[in-house]
Amino acid sequence: MKTQIGIIGAGPAGLILAQLLHLQGIDSVILERKSRNNIEGTVKAGILEQTTIDILREMGVGGRMDREGHFHNGNYFQFNGQRRHIDLKKYSGGKQVVVYPQHEVIIDLVNARYENGKDIIFDVEDVTLHDIDTNQPKIRYRKNGLDEELVCDFIAGCDGYHGPSRLAIPDRKEHVHFYQYGWLGILSDSAPAADELIYASHDQGFALLSTRTSILQRHYLQVDPYDDINNWSDDRIWSELTARTKTNDGWQVPDGPINSKGIFQMRSFVCETMQYGRLFIAGDAAHTVPPTGAKGLNLAATDVKVMSRGITEFYQSGSTDVLDRYSEICLRRVWKAERFSYFMTRLLHTDPKFDSFERGVQLAELDYYTSSEAGLSTIAENYVGLPIQWGNVGDIKSLIN
Ligand code: FAD
Ligand code: DHB
Numbered sequence: 225m226k227t228q229i230g231i232i233g234a235g236p237a238g239l240i241l242a243q244l245l246h247l248q249g250i251d252s253v254i255l256e257r258k259s260r261n262n263i264e265g266t267v268k269a270g271i272l273e274q275t276t277i278d279i280l281r282e283m284g285v286g287g288r289m290d291r292e293g294h295f296h297n298g299n300y301f302q303f304n305g306q307r308r309h310i311d312l313k314k315y316s317g318g319k320q321v322v323v324y325p326q327h328e329v330i331i332d333l334v335n336a337r338y339e340n341g342k343d344i345i346f347d348v349e350d351v352t353l354h355d356i357d358t359n360q361p362k363i364r365y366r367k368n369g370l371d372e373e374l375v376c377d378f379i380a381g382c383d384g385y386h387g388p389s390r391l392a393i394p395d396r397k398e399h400v401h402f403y404q405y406g407w408l409g410i411l412s413d414s415a416p417a418a419d420e421l422i423y424a425s426h427d428q429g430f431a432l433l434s435t436r437t438s439i440l441q442r443h444y445l446q447v448d449p450y451d452d453i454n455n456w457s458d459d460r461i462w463s464e465l466t467a468r469t470k471t472n473d474g475w476q477v478p479d480g481p482i483n484s485k486g487i488f489q490m491r492s493f494v495c496e497t498m499q500y501g502r503l504f505i506a507g508d509a510a511h512t513v514p515p516t517g518a519k520g521l522n523l524a525a526t527d528v529k530v531m532s533r534g535i536t537e538f539y540q541s542g543s544t545d546v547l548d549r550y551s552e553i554c555l556r557r558v559w560k561a562e563r564f565s566y567f568m569t570r571l572l573h574t575d576p577k578f579d580s581f582e583r584g585v586q587l588a589e590l591d592y593y594t595s596s597e598a599g600l601s602t603i604a605e606n607y608v609g610l611p612i613q614w615g616n617v618g619d620i621k622s623l624i625n
Contacts, residue, residue: 227253229535230363230376232351232389234263234344236326237507237524238382239333243283244532246340250539253374254337254344255351255365257383264334267411267484269326270434270442271421271518273609274319276525285332293324294435299607301572301594302424303587305472308594309420315597315604323421323435326521353379353392357501378535381505382528385493390509393500401492401566403514405430405573406449408456408487414441414480417469423516423572424469425590427583430516430573431468433477443477444515446573449489458482490514490569492562498551504531511558516572517565517607526612527554549616556613564606 229245231238234256242252256263272280272289280286297313297320313320337344349366356379363374381389390396417433424431429446436442445464447456462479470476493512498505507524530553534546546553571589578586593599 225253225372226375227251228377228539229253229380230361230374230378231255231380231382232353232363233257233381233383233387233507233509234330234334234346235382235384235507235524236329236333236521237509237528238380239330239337240279240283240525241380241382241506241528241532242342243285243333243336243340244279244528245535246337246342247283248532248536248539250535252342252380253376255348255363255374256344256346257348257351259346260334260344264327264331266327267325267409267442269515269518269521270323270436271522272322272324272329273518273522273607274316274321275609275611276522277320277322279525279529280329280332283336285336288328288332289322289324292328293322295320295322296420299421299423300418301590301603302422302469302471303426303590305470307422307471310594310600310603310607312604312608315601316608319604319608321518321608325436329521351383351388353381353389353503356392356503359502361502377502379503380528380531381503381509382507382524384508385512387509389503389505390495392503393495393497393505396500397496399492399494399496403490403492403569403573404449404575405514405569406447406451406487406489407515408445408447408451408453408461408485410443410461410482411436411484412441412443412480412482413439415439415478416441417443417477422469423568425572425574425586426468427574428464428468431465432516433465433469441478441480447487449487451487453485453487456485456487461485492566494555494558494562496551496555498527498554499547504534504547504550506531506554510554511562513562513565514569515565516568517561519561519565522609523558523561526557526609530554530612546614552616553612553614557610560606560610 229252506527
């Protein structure tokens, strides 16, 4: 089998890339390890930043997001029992975020793929990459017990943190940072906590109150990443969420039956470089962030926007300018999102090893960022998503555009 772009992975990165390429008349084949039901049913991210909203709309797959998503102009940061509003729209020049779950984005993108008359090859096994330093890279895999080979012009490695693509890049530098924080995430049948998300810092730990629909809520608690979910009864979860998010005026989070719960670890990770020969990696395959800044899916979307522009220019004019600088353009933005996610994580989580001085500094930082114009602007412009800077790193004009 032959195609122009062989895409490994049908997560947000792979599916957005396929649609962007399709709109430019470029053919692709998507190989996915899991089943369609699995990728359309896994609960992950919730927040799409303005940059991603724009990409989905430009691609013609923003219709359901626009109808069913909850658009927010701001969010709340809470500490010492006081809630402070961050007016994201005001401090970012009119930008917004939307609560629209990742699996709904996946459903929309898979539907768009089939409406384009294209396929996704699900349930593939043993994917390996070959000849990536030649003009005819190949992907070998097994499907229904048969060995298959896909010959491509380029390979897009969109296969997440555990996929094989990154490992095919020789001499890469991997930067990893672990946190002693984990998140316990729940879905509950309960009323929304507020009109916008609440990020709460408390002596007992961080809590995040998010939402899905008017009757289904998504909330998170900072926990020990190695804790066992069986130690967390529904009563214990609600009592911790209540303690960490109640306000001095007596407000308490609405509770209800919990229908799913799980604990996950967090890490910051960056792979330099994101390209080798005819292989380009994107999204979680190339970098991961702790979820506090809500950046993972959003970074995946902007990486593949850069990749699709580079590939389009190659086919339209033969220029490899953007492709040659793919890693440089992406990493410049990735490092800023890594910085923001690290900053948000340290600003909001409480460390059991903190002394009273360190907690005092953290509370002062929270006060500063939620009350000074400079602090509010910093949070807002990063949370709604920084622009892609297409120019060379040394080119001052590109910093401004
Ligand atoms: P993935 O979604 O991991 O997709 C990779 C795909 O490749 C998968 O379908 C996988 O099955 C497939 N694959 C892997 N190996 C192979 C193989 N060998 N062969 C073929 N296919 C393979 N991000 C945000 O932007 N906002 C948020 O609010 C947010 N909240 C989050 C909350 C939680 C609880 C979690 C867990 C994550 C959150 N994220 C958030 C992060 C976001 O979910 C990820 O960053 C995003 O899924 C990355 O997309 P991706 O396409 O790069 O990778
Ligand atoms: C959600 C997840 C996040 O990581 C975040 O920062 C905000 C919201 C969510 O799943 O709703």
